[in-house]
Amino acid sequence: MTPVVSLRGAGLQFGQRALWKDLDVDLRAGEFLAVLGPNGSGKSSFLKVLLGLQRLHSGTATVGGRPVERGSRKIGYIPQQKSFAADTPLRARDLVALGVDGHRWGLRLNSRIVNERVDGLLDLVGARDYAKVPVGQLSGGEQQRLRVAQALATEPELLLCDEPLLSLDLNHQQAVSALINRQCRERNSAVVFVTHEINPVIEYVDRVLYLAGGRFRVGTPEEVMTTEVLSDLYNSHVEVIRANGRIVVVGLPDATTHYHDDAHSGVEEGH
């Protein structure tokens, strides 16, 4: 079976600085890949490559067996939560509708079909109660549910998630990641989940891609999230502790890595 995502010898660099190189990764349908690493390690750029918004410096990248292209219907994208201005003329259901037909030319002539589709997607993520509320008045968690619905509008083979849990409280973190996991298991979508914190999704993750210092490691969480591997990647001693099914990394050289002190890390990368 062709992998949903396939990178061969992929490399990305900005100026003289190599973010990563010689990256070989395959992702099968229904597989959940977490992409971890410190700020500036190229996590978000990894997603941009798959979205066709960022060209590789070397190597190849395919989605669904074909070279990456902009605006592929095979891909659903869930961005970081960002707040909308309070008077943005967009209700919850309109945000979801953008995912259904926002990219099409012309006026919407088939409102009934689009509305039904939007209703279905709202039900899927449990957002029916606030369907008509302006997005500017929704909480971060509610917005991210809508982002999931918006991303699922095309029934994508591949879900790309860029720190979707950032700035959400724990309840909403769990709800949103469970929704993404459900799409992965029930609809067999492949998921690439960029995060700086693995624990909220630890029970869903099949494999980890850890990017750091221009190098990377791919494998199951048990293989990658170890003292040896991370110490090697960071070139300094890092302690990985497991407790109650959670993973705690201690002594990271880059203090920003596992803490939420920079909400915009994903945006800054790659510019």
Add this chain to the structure above:
Amino acid sequence: MDFGDILHTIFNFEDYGELLALVQNSIWAGAVLGLLGGLVGTFVMKRDLAFAVHGISELSFAGAAFALLVGADIIFGSLAGSVAAALLLGLMGVRARDKNSIIGVIMPFGLGLGILFLALYQGRAANKFGLLTGQIVSVDTVQLQMLAGTAVVVMIALAILWRPLNFASVDPEMAEARGVPVRGLAIAFMVLLGISVALSIQIVGALLVLALLITPAAAALRVTTSPRLVVLLSVLFATASTVGGILLALGSRIPISPYVTTLSFLIYVVCRIIGNVRTKRGINGRTGIPLQAAGRPAEDRAVAG
């Protein structure tokens, strides 16, 4: 002149029926511009381009003044000025902050040029004044046809771009991820905006274009967030302002613009009050029990580890 005289100058409805017949063209022109302004205005608001409209209109004024000076067609002059300004902004100002400083730089320059051209112009003073404050009463059939034709072209273009333009305006990051040509749409819209500004200047003048392209849409946004209703109300408000303004101005010798701007301002005030009352009452369309307030954005972050 006492108050009664002033009032009589502002509102004079003598021989109204005969006058009405004479200004049919003007009323149609007002309706066309209201429709266009209401439609374009919604995107101006979504894209946060209010300041850009002002900048474009000053350059459009300079273009029209230059055309007046050299004896060329004024509409053509104002079109050339505003499309040039719009393209400049579309190509240069990608980021909002950039855009605002560029507008701040070209706006006084355009206004200065316009004043220079007008100072050099030796013709009728009414022509000069009309560029700044509008002159709808003199619309002839040829002008009306030209106006309506151009407006229809702009509206057709807008209809074709509608959904992706909307996507790119309200949710640009996502639109880009979906392959919507965000940058190309930004430039295309600036051109449409430039044309709309040039057309509106014929009616309300360069200084008051905002009343046609911004106020109606801004008012609509105060009372609804339904995309369809915003467009509908915006068009309704803009048309009511222009046509209503023309009808009120008919008997007096005062330019049309104060009537149009006052009407659109009053509509905005009313909408703003309605919007505030609703916000206070917490009416926002939510059904069922709202989720706990804990989910407000950006405040509650999960603790690491």
